[in-house]
Amino acid sequence: MSEAELLLWVRGPALQIATAIFLLGVVVRLAEILMLGRKKDLAEARGSAVAGGLRTIFSRFVPDRGTLQRSTFNVVAGYIFHIGFFVVLFLFTPHILLFQDVLNVSWPSLPTPMVDATTIVTIIALLAVLAHRLQNPVMRFLSGFQDYLVWLVTILPLVTGYLAFHRIGAVPPPTLIAIHILSVELLMVIFPFTKLMHAFTFFMARYYNGAISGYRGVNS
Amino acid sequence: MSASLDRGLNAFREQIDAPVAAFFSSCVHCGLCAEACLFYTETNDPTLTPIHKLEPLRRVWKQEYTFWGRYARAFGLTRPVTDEELTDWETLVYDSCTMCGRCSMVCPVGNDIAYMIRKMREGMAAAGHAPPDLVGATQRAVTIGSPMGVKLPALQAQIRHAEEELGFSIPVDVEGADYMLLLSSMEIMNFPEFISAIARIFKHANVSWTISSEAFEATNSGIQIGVSDIAAELVERIVAAAGKLKVKSVISPECGHAYMAIRWEGPNLIGRPYDFKVVHILELLEQLREEGRLRTTGKETQRLTYHDPCQISRRGGVVQQPRNLLNMVAEDFVEMPETGTMNWCCGAGGGVSSNERADDLRLKAFNRKKKQLDAIHPDAIVSACSNCRIHLEDGLEEYGMDMPVLSLTETIAEYLAGSEQAGSKE
Amino acid sequence: MSKDETLGEALRRQGISRRGFLKFCAATASLMALPPGMVPAIAAALEKARRPSVIWLSFQECTGCTESLTRSHSPTVEGLIFDTISLDYHHTLQAASGTAAEAAREAAMEENYGKYILVVDGSIPLGNPGFSTIAGISNKNMLLDTAKGAAAIISVGTCAAYGGIPHAKPNPTGAVPVSELIKDKPIINIPGCPPIPVVITGVLAHFLTFGTIPELDELGRPMAFYGNSIHDRCYRRPFYDKGLFAETFDDEGAKKGWCLYKLGCKGPTTYNACATTKWNEGTSFPIEAGHPCLGCSQPDFWDGGGFYKALSMPTEDITRTAVYAVGAGAAAGVALGALNRAKKKRIEKAHEKVTINDLEKGD
């Protein structure tokens, strides 16, 4: 397969396959969770479960002060790489064009040099997060193969994207672009089978958490 | 019948619901829950990380309720949960977790870990992996009516004693009273002053109340050990007594898990809503205060702080009431650095205090509370859970700290307007 | 012009001065994208070069490549290069036709066996030999026959190099490029739709000058012309780096000459010399004229999802796949969820009440 054919393949059939696996898998996983259902709470409510659930979806974006103090690095680095990842994913012009093509909606982009800088910051944050995972006793203890796999497939699109944009490396730029797209497709394919699912399920988790508390009149 | 791995795994399967599935799907092993758990922060033992305590339950979820997990199991990629593992997890689930729910408050993806521990205990108990002390307490609760083995005559003796001190009678089995008061065995045995304090306040506020001789025990070992069938049986006793006495409300006393059991889990355990209300004593006192029926004179000059019992504030929703009540009687009320719904557990809830095996660990974990207290140096701690109070006293003694631990209800009673004891605490 | 005559002799016979010859060499060096310092070496080589025989075969093509090459009718450097070769067969250009033309081809092949250059434009249909024939000979057979005695093959245009438009989906004629059929000869691809004329002559000049084929990239293209992407040499590149894009063909960005990425420019993945050599005697090139690069020198450029679709857009209809995947996922998820529910129901039904006697393990 020549570099041109590879590029066409990753932009076409491979993207089809990755999109199909990603969406099918994510929807199956979400349906599986929701269909498990939960029993109706028969205790007399003190507050609203729905309001509590919705509130917690948002309130949990802000860490409590104690956690921030005790785990400053974890929280800050985590925030940086998440925000960075979303900025790069959703505010870079070529990416927006992709979403526009698939979803038929568009939004303003960030100036390219800012996305570029964000990429570097995000990559650094991810490296720091990995170092932290390897060195923090709790995280090292909890971490298994999947945690490292997920880290790898998260940083790959950022690194390959950076190389492709700056056309750095031994391989020709179109191959770099192909590798970049391929790395995203890898991310999409393993997404439903791993804890990357948290990107969707954390809404549900926070909702349930907030609903359980909200019903009892507690802001969680 | 006897406990077995099969029954335990079945209980896991039965307990797993959408929230559990959403929680397990969301965990990214960030480790923040460890920093929210006093058992980890005071031991630095990574195995005590809250989410790790749920590992067997997670595996059952994955293998039973996810498409991919079923295949992974078929291909031998995941191992089934074994009895040996449950043995290993027993201390994690019972000894080093009070179900205080602090981890549930900090988890960035919103996992309610305490909710899952409660469910996991169902399987652990069914598999025969509950701590022996908790098994004993539960058996006493069912057979004798109290986990501590307190029988009616003991209560009657305390009531008589209180009546002598008060000079008026305490209503027992009064049909048609507005409120039926429950008591925890600890209050009866360790803090009988509570009974007379309540009696004085209710007389002062003109509350129509009674104690049932058939169901006075508020505690529920069933929800601590994690057997809903037994917990339901204990709740049914209260429901029956409330029905018999035709009361409008049942009062949950100063006991954390008792409130959780009767207020929040009760109707779900018995599978039907109550036809009476359940109020916590602090809720009732606050209501009386708002109505102007609870009046006090004088104020405590000592520096007081309030220790939130987890099941009453964080997990129960009674947060502001104790503060309003304390401000009524305390001149110098100070909050601990992390308080209210973010308060640190004393380390003895969720059955840990009934589990002798965990004694060293809970005293070690108490160091967290010590640090909190060291930051504000109060003269006395006020709380609203006799279990917390006993452990606070234990802990303070262990760490050589001299500090009285007071009941909020009793403190209020001491400053009742028109009370001959007002202002003369000692 | 005799075939034994050297290029130097031929030019001199035409009355071209040494100055003219040096000027020609300088222009040729520029043409071949060689450093100007090599002019003396080129002059020395060209002086002695002998005019090669060239056979030009046209298959499934539009004659655009030939047009590109011959459009200028005054003596240009390209023209001069062509004057120095012996174009023995080109069915569009030659006066002879039919049997005479084929005879000329066979004669040239026989006379220069193993030495002639074969130039091909157009792709070869394999679906049915009748799709394209010359003098009753199928393209495939003519190519195989003519290639046998060639020293080297130059595939001119994207059709000959990569299949081009005939090869585009669904490729009704089963079109293939030359390289698909010929494996044992050096093949130089000069893709483009059409290729830049000076690139064609540049390659011929290289062959004339050095008697070798130039350095090629992995797609068989001369590195001298295809070594950089359009994007890398594009004067609008600074706008790309800054993220300034024309959104439409008539907006402010377009007027200010901003990057055409959003309008579908394939410059970043297209290798050609347009941005430096330019077209129409160095006047301009598509991007300079305000139109995005189509990527015509790349394989399968016609199937790249659309000329006006940005490079980051999928080449196929992902939306439909997405809708189907979500639908299928919902159906499968609900089915699996229902199985889970049934299982839970079963387990709940089988629940054995736990009493205080069940809390310890049996023996």
Add this chain to the structure above:
Amino acid sequence: MDTELLKVESGEDLTHNVQPLLHEIRHALVKLLDDGGNTVIDLRSLPLAPGEEQKLLDKLGQGEVYARLHALGPSEIVETRYPGVWVVVHFNYDNEVIGKFIEVCDMPRLLCSQQEDIRQGLEQLQTQLVWCNE
């Protein structure tokens, strides 16, 4: 014509290649003085935005020498305002540009009479003389 479009034609210093080119020329002049080494820059091998080439030529300006050759079409050889820096432009018979170079040297080689041409001219002169003498 739209004034906005004209702005594109005049172009700003888009590729930023003009300044580096001038520096390259400066280095070439230093080299010429030091060891007599010549430098040739092929202007068509560089990516230049519309207007940038003109900008460069404007900066170099016109010097004392302007020569026009007629060999295989016209060529212009102009010394810029910086002695030793020459702009050489080759045209074909249709006046289309076929090569554009900046040469840094004493004098572009093409301006010198070439050995072969001199020899051929000599032959022609001799033939002429023989013919005249007859």
